Amino acid sequence: MTKEDIQKLLEQFPRERTHLLPALHAVQEELRYLSGEALEVVSSYLRVPASEVHGVASAYPELRFNEPGHHILRICTGLSCHVNGGTNLLEELRSTLKIEPGQTTAEGHLTLEEVPCLFLCAVGPAVEWDGEFIGRVNANTLKSILSIDNGKEETG
Amino acid sequence: MSYSQLKARAKKRLSQGLGTQYPRVLVQVANCSQAVGAGEALESLRREVTQRGLKVSVVEAGCDGACYQAPVVLLQHPDGRAFRFTQVVPSGVPELVQGWLEGKPDDLRPWNGESPLWTMDGDKSGFWSLQKRLVLEDCGQISSQDIDEYIARGGYASLGQVLSSLSPEQVIETVEKSGLAGRGGAYFPVARKWQGARAQTKTPRYLVINAEEGEPGIFKDRHIMEGISHRLIEGMVIAAYAIGAERGFLYINGEAHLSAQRMIHALRQAEENQLLGDNILDSGFSFHVEVRRGAGGYVLGEETALLNSIEGERDVPRTRPPFPVEAGLWQQPTVINNVETLSNLPYILSPNGADFASLGIERSKGTKVISLSGRVERPGLVEVPMGTTIRRIVFDIGGGPLPGHDIKGVVAGGPSGGLLPYSQLDIPIQSGMLDEQGAVLGSGGITVLDETISTVEAVRRLAAYNAAESCSKCTPCREGTDRILHILDKMMEGKGQPQDLDDLTYLAEIVGFGSLCGLGQMAGGPIRSGMHHFGDEFAASVGVPKNDRRA
Amino acid sequence: MSITLTINTKQVEVSQGSTVLEAINQSEIYIPQLCKDPDMDPIGACRTCLVQIEGTRGFPASCYTPVREGMAVHTDTPEVTRIRRGVLELTLAMLPSEVPGEGLADHKELKVAAERHGVTTPRFQPRHRDHRDESNPFFIVDMADCILCGRCVDACQKVQQIGAIAILGHAQDALIGAFMDVPIAESICTSCGQCVASCPTGAIMPKLKVEKVVKQTSTICPYCGVGCGIILETNGDGKILAVQDEPSNKSSQGKLCVKGRFGTSFVDHPDRLTTPLVRKEGALVPTSWEEALETVVEGLVKYRGSVVALASAKATNEDGYVMQKLMRLAMGTNSIDHCTRLCHSPSVEAMLTSLGSGATSNSYVDYENAGCLMIVGADPSSNHPVVATRFRKAVDEYGARLIVVNPRRIELCDYAHLWLRERPGTDVALFNAIAKVIMDEGLWDEEFVRNRTEGFDKWLKSLAPYTPEHAESVTGVPAKDIIEAAHIFARPPHGGSCLIWGMGVTQHTNGTANAHALLNLALVTGQMGKPGCGISPLRGQNNVQGCGDAGCVPDSLPGYQGLGEAVRAKFADIWGGEPPGQKGLVVTEMMEEAGAGRLKAMYIVGENPLLSEPDLKHAKETLEKLEFLVVQDIFLHETAEIAHVVLPATSFAEKDGTFTNSERRVQRVRKAIEPIGQSRADWEIICDVARRVCRRLGLDEGQFSYNHPSEIFQEMAWLTPIIAGISYQRLDKEGGIQWPCPTPDHPGTPYLYAESFTRGLGKFIPVEQGKPAAELPSKRFPLILNTGRILYHWHGGTMTRRVAGLLARAPELQVAINPIDAEAEGIGDGEWIRVLSRRGELEGKAMITEAMKPGEIFVPFVKLAKSAANFLTNTAYDPTSKIPEYKVCAVRIEKRDAPSPRRMRKKPHQAPTLMRP
């Protein structure tokens, strides 16, 4: 996406600071993350100093500053999921994928994230796979999720 | 258009649909049921019905709260009978359709039909009978996306009544009498807050609907927005009228996509029906709502952090005073209310509304929607009168422990609450502290723990959450929660020392009393209550033998 | 209304709306307040100001808790002390240098707080935080000492409205940093140091070693016309250690820019002139004051009749006053002028014609109350930085609409609602068109025009050709933007509209016409004489307003009193001799006369024409023709180098006096240190010279016998109605006062023209767009050279090149070029290039930027490494005001290393023959 594209994207918003978070959302939806360049465009479009745009963006856990892997797997280890096995699932993923939460597999294929709640507590353990929520997850569900993509994915 | 005209129109339209002569099937699709296949079940049902050319209307509804049964399919027969299929596996849908819908709608099978692909709920469990549903009434029973269904069942009648015959002051008075207090967790009297805003001469005033719902273990507001969207809209317009706000923000959690989607749809419908926007129901009163989305974080739900977020600032809490009712959004008087709070208003302002105050116990009126999860047989969403004991919620409604396990306690109020041991579960739910040590009702999260769980680990998880979610603004919270976590980490690694217990107590105190906002102020709760009620486990983890503890 | 409450056992009375913390501070009971800057809103982050209040649960933070009548506050109960102590222990635990078992590290306010709470050693192992930034020449930002109180961020965002730094990140990872966490020197940081001043722990700390401050002297910044209050901190040896902002200053309210805060070390730079110099055998050699002064007097007396003087807009009102008195009374001439001629003379000229008085009509505070700010041909972020903070605040916090009119992109464009990017020299067409839209759409203030103005009809007719479309073709500004600007200016969203302008308007051969076009706009919309509107030619030098007020102009006596009979008689009464009635020469005419050999001698105080005049080669030839040149300055600059006598003056820090700033505020300048070397205050030197001249000429030397500048001021006040009510006593007691202040009980005047204009009715003056500039691009010189300023340098750089940090921020001459023009010459960013005009050339580093329009380049006129823009500029001037056309001349650019067929040949330097008395 060029600067001009980002600028275009932002033109849906009036140039007022109140639209900062919506603008960041819009950019992240398109780009999958917030690049420095994109933040600069947001800054000048909304007339908010760039440092503040950065400061605001970095206050929210769901906004990213690095391009994530092709897939994003987020796994909940909140208390309700933990007590029903969520943490064990994370351990398994750690050892199969050989990455830590927050990291991306070598080929930039999959980013693994640990989250404190997906608000599916009553159907935990829960994961989010590329934006889609999945509940009552067990080791088998995880395997099948990862194998959907096995053509490209070398898990391990 | 007047309300009665509106209602007549809705009824007329509905009577022209299939639903009045032929069976109607509702699939309960909501955030979590979607996660266990409700969406697929709906798809395949639609497919089957079309393929077979059946005269059956298929409706997408929200969930009714029996998460343990999700996905749920309801069959409503025109003669009034209804059947409830639970844990419906998408691949079981053809069988379901074939067996139940095709051919002879009069020859329905009796209760207790069983299939490996679905089960039937006869509610022998008590899950339903012990609940009292005001906020969740009709949730899961109607389409939340068809405003006429809500209207036909009397929805928006309270708003019609309010706009046609009550002054804002009278509305506030009614709400005051009801004793309604905020369901976002702080239980501040709603009428008092509204009066505070009305007392300000500055205009414009704003209404902010807090649908951020970012506390782990809570999923009630999503549920309301997904399942009974129009009740919330009716409530917010009543509130806006009472405080004299012409503009509002519905701030929905950034991950609650389904809630946002359904609310946006419902808001549009409400506007089309002149129930929102300009000149509502020809009353001259106008109210416009803008939907905003969050981007994660517990503290974002804190009301002043939310205001900062709307203004395009970091979502850190503000100092108080001034309070939002005096100087909130853009320094204008602003009322912030929770989704559940507002969803109580249609009932309170209905002809039966006076009953509200008779529900519950002294100082805590009405019902509360509880999000029940953890090591329990029937996790889900439960609405009970205030004053119901936790034991009743966990055992009688929630079905008690998982087979073969023993409940050792619950976490009440999540990371901002505390632990209660099995022996203390007879405490009735109410606003304020549930016990001296830190357990609170908060926004109504109850997570059940059994013997498989180390209490120290449970507390550590809550502490880790608080440390990670600290917004960074104030020192005791940012630093103290982190210190607490480090000590607990050390203890979990078996490197704890007796001194650590004193440090934990000290830190919990400093963080609790020193912090700026509720996050830090409540962050000591899990620590204090864990150490108090499960002292043995804590003592053991720092190597102190059981009987030496008090020495 | 006041409120009484008790703090511990003490009763205190505070005003309603105070906070508990303010009450505690007033009661002189100690409580920490690490995140509360006395001049800013509470943040509430540090939690070290917690108290107990009877009847209130918990431990509220006193910094934002409002007082109530009868409140009982406790700061010292064991409970609250315990919590505060715990908070302080957690605060210490953030800082790696705070190690348990060891003593407390030196963290300024934090250390004091910890000690007061009985903490002798940290309780917790500190956490690790490694993030140190030394990139700024003036200060270090080290997260290892940061307690995340947020004060610096508020200082940067809310006080300076810059937003270079913010809190980045979340929870324990939060830190103070610039956008994308780049080193601060690479960010938009302006080095204003507001953050440094606000940091309670020293995490942001000046690089200069801290020594014990013995004395603080409240005075005024010596650089620009904003006139910020500064506090000079000196040690026992009378050396300036640091500068602090002066929160009580009414103009700056505690704000400073980089020059004010970090730019005063020129004062004791080794290059300061410490002895008088006289030219002997071709060379300037040190001499005694006696010899130097006698030489000066000799020359002045000898050339009496063809002597002129340039007064200094850097010096005080008192210095200026005695200088013009010397010229008028002793030398018998009105030929005294100062740099305003090169600066706002067209504005003053136009304002005198249209309104009858030549000053800014409003106050800085009006910018914050205005709904529309139109900033024409000025770059306040660089040149009036502290006023620029008000502009940004108006837009950011109060929703004002900002319109920038400038061919070049300036920082304020980031905040602008509209940016009218006209072709240089076409302001008349632009503003006539704006006025025409306003008239055509009936947006004018008919009542104001009817009651307060004259010349309307004739002016209205003159607008006829200036349709927006026509203006678009002349100026290049889209017609729709012209129309929108007219709408906003005539109908601001709230308050009124302020018209603010600078050198982009004046420094043109059309300068006076430009200024009239602006004034006509203000008149027709009635945007004068009420709060939140007005006209502001932003004054340049620290005391350029005062220098004119004091009478250092050839056509009027102090206080803009004309040279008429009555006024001269009034002066004669006090002076014992009558000032001449004949108008004197303005700077530009002096140069012409000198060039023609008709002028023999010149006395230049605190000005450096050999960097500030256009076409320097020619200027130097001209000045070299003088038979006698006296320069009185603090440095031996280019002009001093060719002088016959050089007199060492003291700087602002070494003398008492007053400066008058751009909002007409007369402010006290106070002596902080003893004169460097043998330097003497300007007024002392001038009076000494004057007394000697008088003696020789048999005049009353008593007219120049003052013991203290206050006596000079008093005399000036007697003779000058606009400042008649001002005295040193009042200035010391009340702070700065805005003239007109006719009587001792008059509070001063925040805005002019409430009832009428100085000349009665405001006058519309029809103006036509002439040729945009005297020298337009040609084939050989295809580009327009625009000259001006940058934040870190002052004019030719005589002072700022001698401040190491300022020079470090801008060590090389940068030539701003549009990418298209750069590409045409194959020039890359950062490459050394040459810029040539018909008159000279310079070398600079290419800065390729979209800020410039194709066909236009910008070079600041500071001299760096021998290069200076004024070697290139054109001497053509505006016929009315005589201002040179600094803003437009034709140039071309080439790579430095390209072979240049037309290199200028340097003439061998010829020293003027030494004058012998």
Ligand SMILES: Nc1nc2c(c(=O)[nH]1)N[C@H]1C(S)=C(S)[C@@H](COP(=O)(O)OP(=O)(O)OC[C@H]3O[C@@H](n4cnc5c(=O)[nH]c(N)nc54)[C@H](O)[C@@H]3O)O[C@H]1N2
């Ligand atoms: N840092 C610093 N501050 C200073 C000074 C300094 O030397 N350094 N000097 C002080 C002095 S004495 C003065 S007078 C002030 C001057 O302050 P300003 O008036 O702000 O100074 P300049 O930078 O000379 O020029 C202003 C702007 O005019 C624009 N301009 C050029 N041509 C045109 C035109 O035809 N029309 C319009 N509308 N704009 C045009 C230029 O692009 C430039 O941005 O600054 C004072 N402050």
Ligand SMILES: Nc1nc2c(c(=O)[nH]1)N[C@H]1C(S)=C(S)[C@@H](COP(=O)(O)OP(=O)(O)OC[C@H]3O[C@@H](n4cnc5c(=O)[nH]c(N)nc54)[C@H](O)[C@@H]3O)O[C@H]1N2
């Ligand atoms: N190309 C180009 N040229 C310009 C301009 C432009 O925009 N472009 N702008 C013009 C303008 S607006 C102006 S105002 C002029 C400014 O031109 P000048 O006034 O010549 O510039 P300064 O360098 O400020 O000169 C002030 C001198 O005063 C000395 N000084 C400082 N304090 C004292 C003191 O207390 N006493 C004495 N005696 N001396 C002191 C300093 O050392 C310095 O030498 O330049 C003009 N020249």
Ligand SMILES: Cc1cc2nc3c(=O)[nH]c(=O)nc-3n(C[C@H](O)[C@H](O)[C@H](O)COP(=O)(O)O)c2cc1C
């Ligand atoms: C850390 C923290 C998180 C909160 N999160 C929420 C939330 O997600 N939703 C909510 O309604 N209130 C939340 N609150 C409570 C709000 O601050 C506020 O009290 C509430 O929205 C007011 O509405 P009510 O009076 O209707 O409950 C939170 C408070 C704190 C301290």
Ligand code: SF4
């Ligand atoms: S909480 Fe609601 S939406 Fe989620 S599964 Fe349970 S019933 Fe369905």
Ligand code: SF4
């Ligand atoms: S208590 Fe925690 S979340 Fe609340 S303001 Fe302080 S740091 Fe932020």
Ligand code: SF4
């Ligand atoms: S020096 Fe000024 S501009 Fe730079 S960070 Fe500090 S306050 Fe901001």
Ligand code: SF4
């Ligand atoms: S750098 Fe200083 S002022 Fe800024 S947050 Fe850290 S301690 Fe506070």
Ligand code: SF4
């Ligand atoms: S704005 Fe001007 S007066 Fe103020 S500190 Fe900067 S240079 Fe000095």
Ligand code: FES
């Ligand atoms: S704890 Fe995992 S979804 Fe809530």
Ligand code: FES
């Ligand atoms: S001074 Fe009150 S919280 Fe920092």
Ligand SMILES: [Mo]
């Ligand atoms: Mo100037």
